[in-house]
Amino acid sequence: MRTAYRTCPFCEAACGLELTIDGDRVTAARGDREHVFSHGFVCPKGATFAQLTDDPDRLRQPLVNGREATWDEAFAAVRAGLRPILEAYGPHALALYLGNPNTHTMSGGLYITPLVKALGSRNVYSASTVDQMPKHVSCGYLFGNPLTIPVPDLDRTDFLLMLGANPWESNGSLATAADFPGRLKAIQKRGGRFVVVDPRRTVTASHADEHLFIRPGTDALLLYGIVHTLFAEDLTDLGSLSAHVTGVAEVRELAADFAPERVAETCGIPAERIRGLARELAAAPTAAVYGRIGTCTVEFGTVTSWLVDVVNILTGNLDRPGGVMFPLAPHLTDEAKRGKGFRTGRWHSRVRGFGEVKGELPVATLADEIETAGDEQVRALITIAGNPVLSTPNSGRLDRALAGLDFMVSVDPYLNETTRHADVVLPPTDATRKGHYDFSFLALAVRNFAAYSPPVLPPDPSTPDECDILARLALILSGQPDADPGLLHDHLLEQALQRVVAAGPSPAASGRSPAVAPGLSAADTGSSPAASDPEAVAPTRRRLDDLRAQVTGDHPAERLLDVALRTGAYGDRFGANPGGLTLRKLIDSPHGIDLGPLQPRIPSALRTPSGKIELCAPPLAGETARLLASLDRRRDDLVLVGRRHLRSNNSWMHNVPALIKGRDRCTLQVNPVDADRTALTDGDSAQVTSRAGSLVVRVEVTDRVMPGVVSLPHGWGHDVPGTRLSVAATNPGVNSNVLTDELVIDPLSGNSVLNGIPVEIKPA
Known part of the structure; x- marks a missing residue:
């Protein structure tokens, strides 16, 4: 019997688990009381960690046409199924669907982007377009980067307004907060309040100081009514943001048509209560507005997500303690620089003409692309950790469409409603036998911290690691079906180290670190400037070899993580910042490392062309006209x-x-x-x-x-x-x-x- 510690991989809360291990089995799981972020909190899902990993229905061998096969046979079948389609019809005849469990794995954080590049298809889809894409788009327009998402500073706020969120049961979303309910209770205990706006009296709403019923899909009208009041009653105060915001006058003009009396009947909240919310947000010492899935999965999801942060900005509550703030994950940097801004529509779907957003197309049109004959019709599909037959709109139609594919391969541990259509199913190893680092969720945490969980059981020699599975798929797609996946592992590490070299001989000398991040470092297939200069090849090679010698990790994902940690905001910068973060330091800290409360990050967090918060992007202004017209619709x-x-x-x-x-x-x-x-x-x-x-x-x-x-x-x-x-x-x-x-x-x-x-x- 022994004890091991790891991060729970089942939701966004990033709680620490204490596992009891007997031989080669996990026999119990409970909250890790010493964890720096969760302090022993665990929900029923985390407590069943052992049952999930030992599930007798979990696949442990690949399936080829419904029968168990060896891994070599399975990859041979993948090659035989995909290559003829790619060669005959081109890359757009192949589609990729990514489910949300990808964000809970290191392989998903590091190897999906190289796989997408190897695929070369416009037909990339994910669970993001049935969940959170509006928030990415609104933040892209506001801050220049769709991944720069502010989160409520729960531990210091005095007033929290939540729309379409039920963290008592979801554990939080796009806001990583272990023991979210406990943090909400703490707001009340210190004399603050939280208000819930939701068409259901959820468990969260029942604990709130106030619950307001709202007609589904009308949150944007409520928020515009609040914005109107802030301007009409001279309640706006940008505070320290004043020098960093453009477009305030344009928003004032847009909000003029949304008086509370105009929107009250449609959204079902009295006009005076709308005004009251605006006054409370403006008067509170600190306040935060937080909207989640109920505000995203609606017709005006992007406008609603945008208005959440417009209110935070106009009340001076963006980027200040107790408001909404930008986390700084250990694998990311905080270097101030101008960006190219955010845009969509770089390509369009073949059938319905939908524009690309953040590198993917809406999953609502996947069935169209499969069913509609013509050039570049989707004939093959790869799914990774997803079940779109249950999770996407009009899923009965998609279910029928999948049955008509020429070939399908799924990376998934279960034969579920989607993977039952697959010609080949490739099951990854269970969570006990792979390391865990939250690339996505540490960038959304309500307090900065770092944690890494090494595997708690040794690898199964009969099952390839999930990184190897994705690497072999990428090599098959790129025309190298017989190549060793180690070649891709080495290439990705080389690219990450080239970024370090490109930043200069000593990243710490200038007080900044190179932009090495998961996916980004792994996916950039271009050479660094130093490596492309013939006169610099020899010293560059020596520098790369020196850096590689310092990298630690028993596994390709661990080595990439070590580079990202060393060059991140808190890293040791390969010795230039002694005491900084490394993979070894995280392994030696099984309960995580606390990096302190969130800190103001504007302007360094911004990547807009202007270097400022661009409050009123033209697409959002244009959509406001459609929102206004919706007031006259029959309900x-x-x-x-x-x-x-x-x-x-x-x-x-x-x-x-x-x-x-x-x-x-x-x-x-x-x-x-x-x-x-x-x-x-x-x-x-x-x-x-x-x-x-x-x-x-x-x-x-x-x-x-x-x-x-x-x-x-x-x-x-x-x-x-x-x-x-x-x-x-x-x-x-x-x-x-x-x-x-x-x-x-x-x-x-x-x-x-x-x-x-x-x-x-x-x-x-």
Whole structure:
């Protein structure tokens, strides 16, 4: 028996776990009380770490046409399936879908970008366009980088306004905050308040100082009403931001048409309460507005996400303690420099003409690209850690489309509703046998910290590492099917070190560090300036060899991480900053290293062409006109929204007995008023119909959902044939995305509209 420590990989909270290990099995998991960020907090998902890794339904050998095969046979089948399609039809005939578990793995942080480059296709899709793309787009326009996302400084704020967020059950999203509920309680304990705006009285709302029901999809109108009030009552105060913001006058002009009295009836919140929120935000010593999935998965998701930060900026609460701030992850740098800004539409989808955003296309059009004949029709698909058959709009259509592909390969540990269509399934090793570092979530943490978890069990010699799997796929796509994946590993490390050399002989001499970051360092296939100068080749080679000799790590991902940590904001800069971070220092600190509270980072965090916060980008101003016109629309009688549960994470937690036990959670919540007018009672079966589809589900009558709104959870529907999910199949639920409409998206981000879906309900 022994104890090991690691970061929980199941959600965005980045909690520390204490694992009990007996031989080669994890037998128990609990919160790590000494962890610098989570302090012992753990949710039910983390507590089932051992059950997930030991799941008997988990695939441990590749599948080729449904039968177990060796790894060599599987990769030979991948080569035989993909290469003829690429050679006959070109790279755009192949599509890639990335699920959100990729952000929970080091391989996802380091090897996806090289894989995308090797693919060379415009048809890249991910879960981002059913989740968070509006926030990336709004931050791209505001700050010049779609990954520069401010988070609420929960530990110091006096007033928090949350829209469309339920962190009591989600553990937080686009804001990494272990024990989010405890941090909210601490706001109240120190005399502060938090207010929740949501069409459901969620668990979070029930703990709030105030809960306001809002008509789904109208958060942008509420926020514009707040902005209008801030200007009309002379409540704006940018404080230290004044010299760093452009476009305030333009926003004032746009907000003039959104008086609280104009928007109140549509969003369902009284005009005087809208004014009151504006006054409270302006008067609080510190305040933060935080919007999440309910504000992104709607028709005006990008405008809503933008307005969240417009309010934070106008009240002087951006980039100050207690407001919303920019984390500084250990693998990133804080060098001030101008950027090229943010743009979209560098290419367009073939069928519906959707513009690219952040290197990908809206997943709402994937079925179009598969079904529509013609040049560059998608004929093959790679999925990595994703289940789009359950998670994307009009998923019944996508399910049928996948059956018509010429070839499909999936990197996934389960035979689920999506991977059952795959000709080849490549299962990665479980979490106990690979290291863990949160490339994405440390850049969203509400307190700066660093943590690395080495593997707690030795590698399985019969299973390649996930980095090797992705490297072999990249080599197959690039026409090198027989190459050793070690060649790509070495190339990526060489590129990372070339960046260090390009920054100068001593990165610490100028007090700055080179821009070495996950994905970025690994993906840049161009040579450094020093390496391309013939007269500098020999000394450059010596410098590279010297740096390589200092790099530590037993694994390709560890070595890339060591370079990123050494050259990051807190790094040792290869000895130039003694005592700075290295991989070895993190390994020797199993409970993590606290790097202190968030610090102001403007202007260094900005990458806009002007070097300032550009408050009013033309696309956002243009979309405001469409938002204003929506006030005159007829409102649907009944609309559908989703909901979260603490023991679920989309569709990938439903095969663990401890997480699905108890009462049925996949129910249609209906307000008593709507139940009466549709002749439904608690426990009845209701037929729910939208433009996209229809399903039958059990009714739960409750006043926790506002009149005119019904709610169905996301991620269920485990009743299709051909899967190996024995536990999930005993309680399959229904797939809510049978009802969502792939024809309706947020035009600025391409994000699917999963909330506010017009539906009709009646007794089944």
